[in-house]
Structure formats: structure tokens, C-alpha cells
Amino acid sequence: MKRKKPRKKKAGLNLVGLQVRKWRGNQGWSQEMMASKLQLQGWSISRHSLAKLELGLRRVSDCELFFVAKVLRIDLRDLFPRQMPLKQIGPAFQSGKRNALYPTRGEK
Numbered sequence: 001m002k003r004k005k006p007r008k009k010k011a012g013l014n015l016v017g018l019q020v021r022k023w024r025g026n027q028g029w030s031q032e033m034m035a036s037k038l039q040l041q042g043w044s045i046s047r048h049s050l051a052k053l054e055l056g057l058r059r060v061s062d063c064e065l066f067f068v069a070k071v072l073r074i075d076l077r078d079l080f081p082r083q084m085p086l087k088q089i090g091p092a093f094q095s096g097k098r099n100a101l102y103p104t105r106g107e108k
Contacts, residue, residue, distance in 0.1 A: 012055075012056020012057070013056055013057060013058055013059045014053065014056050014058070014059055014060045015080055015081060015084070015089070016053075016060055016065065016068075016079040016080060017053055017054045017055055017056040017060075018054070018056075018081070019078065019079045019080065019081065020050075020053060020054050020068055020072075020079065021054040023072045023074055023078065023079075024054075024072065027072065031047045031050050031051055031054070032047045034050060034071065035047045035049075035050045037071045038050070038067055038068070038071050041067055041070060041071055042067075043064065043067045045064075065079060
């Protein structure tokens with residue numbers, strides 16, 4: 001039996017996805033339930049879009065962060081990883097790779 005090589009983790013499009021997933025799980029909510037709660041607050045988001053946010057496959061605007069923090073009843077700072085030094089974020093951010101703030105012209 002062949003062992004599969006572990007996949008190399010790609011840099012995400014946001015820093016908050018894993019924290020959103022953790023806090024949602026702490027509430028005991030499904031993605032569908034959280035998306036519904038966000039919709040009741042005025043953000044038209046689907047379960048699919050929330051899943052992509054949690055996986056780091058989409059960017060998250062500052063306004064969206066406020067919605068998420070309010071619905072989860074947490075401080076905005078709780079959405080960000082605490083143990084990630086800026087020196088680790090900086091080079092990937094500046095290189096234009098996936099976790100850059102804005103897409104490059106060739107990126108879709």
C-alpha cells in the first residue's frame with residue numbers, strides 16, 4: 001500500500017478563516033446556521049461563501065470582519081491568529097502570492 005505524500009499547504013487569502021471556524025464551532029453552529037445569522041444582520045452571504053472564508057479561499061473585507069465578530073459575540077482581535085509574527089506574514093504579503101491584499105492583474 002502506497003502512502004500519499006502530505007499536500008503542501010498553500011498560503012491563504014485571509015488570516016481569519018481558521019479562527020472563524022474555531023469560534024463558530026465553539027458556539028455549536030453549522031456553517032448554514034452561521035450564514036443565516038449573518039444574513040439576519042444584513043450581510044447576504046451563502047454557506048458556500050462562509051466555507052470558502054473559513055478555508056482561506058476568499059478574501060475578507062473589514063466590514064465583513066465586523067459582521068462576523070458581532071454575530072459570534074467576540075472582539076474583533078479574536079479573529080486574528082495570536083502567534084503569527086509579522087515577519088512571517090510580511091514576505092508572503094509583499095511577494096504577491098495568494099495572501100496578498102489585492103489580486104494582481106493576472107489573478108482571477
